[in-house]
Structure formats: C-alpha cells, structure tokens
Amino acid sequence: MHDALLPLSVFFASIFTSNILLTNYLGTCSFLSVSKEMKTSLGLGVAVIFVMATTTPLNWLVYEYLLLPFGLEYLRFIVFIIVIAAFVQLTEMAIERYSEPLYQSLGIFLPLITVNCAILGVSLFMVIREYSFFTSFVFGLGSGIGWFVAIIAMAGIRVKLKNAKVVPALEGPGITLIIAGFMAMAFMGFSGMIAVS
C-alpha cells in the first residue's frame, strides 16, 4: 500500500476491521458496566476518543525521544501508564475548573478510564506497528471512535433489551458478553475491506 494512504487506511481499519474493543477485546470492563444507559455511554465514549487521540501521540513522543535514544524500550509499559495517568488527571482538573457542563458530561468519566487497558493497548500497538507520529494520532483517534461506536451500539441494544425476556442466569454481564460476541462477528464482515497488520 502507498505510504501516503497509510494514515487513512489505519483510521478506517481502527474503527471497523481492527476495532480495539471487538477484535482485540480490550477495554471491556467499562464497556460492560457503563453500556447500561445511552447517556453515560455517550459521555464515556467521547472521553475515550479524547484520551486515546491525545495520549497516543504523547506517548509516541516520549517513546521516540526518551526511551529509544537511551535503549529503554522495555520500560514502555510503566512509562506509558504514568504518562496516561498524569495527562488524564491534568485534563480532569482543567475541565473541572473551566467548564462545569463539560465536567458534568465528560469529566467524571476521565478517572474511570485512566487505567483502561484499551488506552494502554493503543499506545503499545502504535509501537509494535512502528507508526509515524501522524499515523499514531490518527490511529488513536480512530480507535477511540471505534470504541465509541461499539459502546453506543451496545447501549442501543441494551435499551431494547429491557423489554426482552432474558434467561435469569444470563441477565446483566452474561447476555452483554454474548451480544458483544455477536457484534464482534458482525464486525468481521468488514474484514475484507481494509487490512492493517
């Protein structure tokens, strides 16, 4: 594939064919617990888009200019986690200070996703796949949108599910996991579209 087109294909791939949630099954914890309601799903979804789109390039800079030159690639797990945590905390403080409505809708979700494995996963994939700075940003943004799409779809289904008869033993997380499985299979339908390793 032509290099100039790589960011574009990465963007779409991370939303559809390599959806971080549905193909890698990362970030399922908050996905399962928060998808009960559409409103909270929207808030968390937007928060994930924001955090992924910002922390991925940030971690790229740290990796490229701090870890690589000193040969400290093996420290990337711990360093990425610290960077993500500090950044999310700072953002939360800033939002709380300057925008009440934004804090209401988004801010309170930020601490929830500080240690979300999907966020760390995106930063690690970016290293493994050797993306450039711009591609990393696009990859983070796309993955966030992919996660957003998945949780919104799930919230929609779960709203309908309230009127459905579910076997008592499967109520809650059980049926949600099964539905997530079906959604993952449905998303496999996109797989012929773009392939990104």
Place this chain on the structure above:
Amino acid sequence: MVITLLISIAVISLISVFLALLMVIADATIGNYGIVRISINDGTKELEVKGGQPLLKALNQEGVFIPSACGGRGSCGLCKVRVVQGGGEYLPTELPFISEDEKKQQVRLSCQFKVKADVAIVIPEELFSVREFITRVERIRDLTHDIKEVTLRLKDGETITPLAGQYIQFKVPEYENTEESVYRAYSVASPPDDNTRVELEIRLVPNGICTTYVHTILKEGDEVTINGPYGEFYLRESDRNIIFIAGGSGMAPIKSILMDMAQKGINRKAMYFFGARSKRDLFLLDEMHALEQRLPNFTFVPALSEPAAEDNWEGETGLITDVVRRMVKDGPNSEAYLCGSPGMINACMAVLTELNVAPENIFYDKFS
C-alpha cells in the same frame, strides 16, 4: 551493565519528577480555588475554607460534623445538606441518593459536592454542637451474656452535652474485619448531667463490624474516637403519660431519659415495658428499681417471651406487644418512646395506633 541500570533509573526518575512537578504546579494553579466562604443557616455561622474540597470535609475541618457512615465515599447517602446558594448542577454520583422532593429542596450529598465558590447551606441547628472527642475506655462490664456496657471518659477539661436519648457515632479503626475505619451509631445510656463520660450498651451481633470489635478487641484503657451528639429521640415537654418500650440494648437511651427525669424531678406518669426472651436477657434491674423509688409515678415492666423453667419468673410473660395492649389504659393521653429492632418497633407502632396513641406522639429510634 551498571551504566544501563543508572540510565534507566535516571530516565524513569526524570519522567516521574517532571510529571510530579507538573501535577504540583497544576494543583497550585488550576486546582487552587482560593478561600471560599460557607454561610450556614442564613449567616448564623460563616466559615472561610480552602476551595475545591468536598463540602463534608470542609465542614469537618471547621468542627461542623455531618453524620456520615461511609466516610465520604458516596455510598451511604447520609451526609445530605441543603445547599441553597451556589449549588450548581447535580453530579451523577449524587443522583442515586437524591429524590425528586429533595431536588426541589436543593439537597446535596455533601461528600460529593465540592465547594468551588461561595455557598450558603442549611443544616439542622443541633449539628452545631456536634464535635469529635478522643476518649479512653474507663470500664467494660457484662450486662448480659451478649450485651456489654462500655464507659468512655472524655479528656480532662472536655465536656459533651447530649440531650437524654441522643446518640453518638463510634469510630471503629481498621482491624481484621474491616479494611477501613467505619462509624456506627450508639445511644448514650448515661444521663446528661454526667458530661465527662459516655456510657454505651453494645450487643454482640454475629459478624457485626463494630460489635465484634467491642466484644473481642476493645480493652479498658484503649483510645476511642467518637463524635456527636445526634438525634431527635429525646423527651418532649408535655403533661401526657409516657410509654417507654425497648428491647435488648434499646435500654440505653431510655435509661438515660429516666435518669434525667429523676435528676430534674419530672414526675410524669410513666411505664417502661422492657421485652426480653428469658431471665438471662434482663439487666440493670437494680437500677430500674432504684428509679422507681426516685420517681413515684414510674413503673418498670419487664416481660419475658420465653421464660426458662429455672427462671421462676413471676412477672409479665408474652410478647411485648401483648403486654403493652393489656396494660396501657389511656392511649389518647399518652406519648410513646420506642427503641429496638425495626421488627419490634413496627409491631409496637401497630399496637399503639390500636390504643389510640396519636402518631405524632410516637417517637422511635430504630436499629438498622
């Protein structure tokens, strides 16, 4: 090898220091809300506190204690306070605990609501006298096989002035059954005129966090932190006859009220129905008989529901509700004070209503 090690430590430290520095700066700038003013009950009291912290914590630091059982984690829903000015929007973490009526009243969960600007709040007047006390266990004695009387002594020079019948919160420190300190409410059994001591009656509840702590770990001489006093369970001023009903450690507030009556010479007609299973569940009988001497119009009526054969019981038998129904004559001219388990209280309320005691004259303290 050593150099690689040093470099990696240096880099990690560098990143950590940089981020930590960033956080400190952020905390001092964007996290700094300056000094804000809290006006309580229409300006009765004005506090100046550091902004940005939860209201519950800010009030605590200034010596205004709002009852809270979970310690500010937003899970008990007890620390409600009316924020009449400067409240802003509800947080999603508060909503599960706030009803529609409370929303109209601007009731907030004070452990979640952060004071970022000047606010005006309304709290019950009595909370002004609520304080924290560091006490020492003066005495522990067995009242029955499962109830202990714990006497706490305040530090020299400190006094507590509960109304007879009110309760305090007992702070249980971390121990093997709890990972964090918790508060549990207990009625004060000692009379208010002894303002340097607090006497509690604590019944062992299987697996109860506080009761197990008191029964198995607490020793004489130990330090105990309490705060209070709280509560609406105290003797109302009137000429009506008084019906007291209690079971188990529900004895505590009633004993305090009776001793207060004796002290003040309040000689209203009063009957105290105390329900127990068998003789081994009865306690403080001598004290009750002494009170009967001091208060000529007072009668103590212990009743056993299942007296054991060896008890040789000659007093009242049967469920406490039946005994009350049998012995109370002038319901409409009575007021009742109940303290005990929710089951007992609900059953007694039904009987008292049958006996035409007006609902507004029934006061109770439910264990929960």
